[in-house]
Amino acid sequence: MPQNTGERQSVLLNGLFEEAHMAEPPSPLWEVFIRPRNGLAHRHVGSLHAHDAEMALQAARDVYTRRGETLSIWVVPSSAVIASDPGEKDMMFEPTATKIYRHPTFYEVPDEVGHM
């Protein structure tokens, strides 16, 4: 809300906006993924607001694909994304850091054997 009288007055004079604005529920947030061409995975490009899936898809086309760089769009409600906690990343991903034998470079192949 505007804080001082001067600002408040200017809002009321233009009154239109306040009434319209306060009554409106915020629209849901969607995450947008696009596939630039076949053979590539869909990639996250950003997010947008829309009331339903169909409008989200149309808005995603208008907002994120104005230069024809897309073959396919996914939109997913942001609330449906389950994310790992960055604060727990050490515990979460520790197993990969200590298992060096998962990498090919851990194993030595004699020079005589050649490329493997």
Place this chain on the structure above:
Amino acid sequence: MYAQSLNAKDLTPVAAEDATKLAVFQARIDAEEKIEPNDWMPEQYRRTLIRQISQHAHSEVIGMQPEGNWVTRAPTLKRKAQLIAKIQDEAGHGLYLYSAAETLGVSREELYEQLLSGRAKYSSIFNYATLNYADMGAVGWLVDGAAIMNQIPLCRCSYGPYARAMILICKEESFHQRQGYDIMLAMCRGTPEQRAMAQDALNRFWWPSLMMFGPHDSNSTHSELSLRWKIKRFSNDGLRQKFLDATVPQAHYLGLSIPDPDLRLNGATGHWEHGPIDWDEFARVLAGDGPCNRQRMKHRRQSEADGSWVREAAADYAAKHRRAAERAA
């Protein structure tokens, strides 16, 4: 379009930060790591970014108006189509940026409210009138040119979502500058009247474009912290210098003269130097007393009000379908 010049002093007190967390945070920044939405960040970092990104978004949205003024009167179908494409890009840029700001925990509605109530600022440049069609050339060439100077380093901003939005924006923005210069070229190769229109547009947009980079470094309130946190990469004066060096030769190629009697090439440094900037004018326009501030805000509020029935209908339609789906289940 951008909002670096708008960084006014934030007087709200910030609680002291945990020194250890702050040191870890600074080390990540120094190591060029990106900060992502769920990472710990100092409150001041979050606030600075919310202010800068949302004001940048507001600038894109308000920035559609000076150009919207000429859509119906652009001279050819080609020029109309180009102008519409550019305006649509600006709407898109506003939306990318609002999304980036939202990742910092502020709602879109809150940001709109700040703009519409006049509490949030947007770039001073959009409060100047576009009086003749050559202004579409000057805006694209100078205003978008100045914006690009600022936006390219922002692609490396330490905050991930902002940096990614800026990469998308920069890819599209270079079309804006080139179509602006294309208009100036056509005008300057045209009739004496057209040349005069081009010169008139340059005369009116030159100084406001230089002001877009914000106050001199010695008077810039947020610069030091923003540089340390890599929210910005170059100082206001540094960017202004780059813009000047790039733009003066482009004006000369057009055969136009720059409205600055003190403008000179410093032989020793190889840089162009400009005369004094009227900072009183800058302060006045930013404070709401520029040529078009009231008109811009009135138009924006009207447009928000006019669109409310569409948003309401969309929300009701979505709710109706949700209810139908629930009944069927």
